Amino acid sequence: MEFVILGLLLLRDLTQYEIKSILERKVSPFYSASLGSIQAALKKLESGGHADRQEVVQGGRRKLVYAISDEGKRHFLDWMKADVPP
Structure with missing residues (x-):
């Protein structure tokens, strides 16, 4: 889920x-x-330094917006380049 x-x-x-x-x-x-599995994956990505969270207000509503960090980009690209295990 995290890599997706x-x-x-x-x-x-x-x-x-x-x-x-x-x-x-x-x-x-x-x-x-x-939604629970998505929240758990986002929490794991954030605690691992792979994603950042920012609170924004849009239309009077508070939203948490997630962005990939530089470390997350490296982690994802390393995973994409890795050999597929048999």
């Missing part, structure tokens, strides 16, 4: 609800992600 989210954050900064929406529209026939 990092891949999405490479494209643009997203809220957890935007991540869930994208996964439902694009990946749901193959994989179902609950």
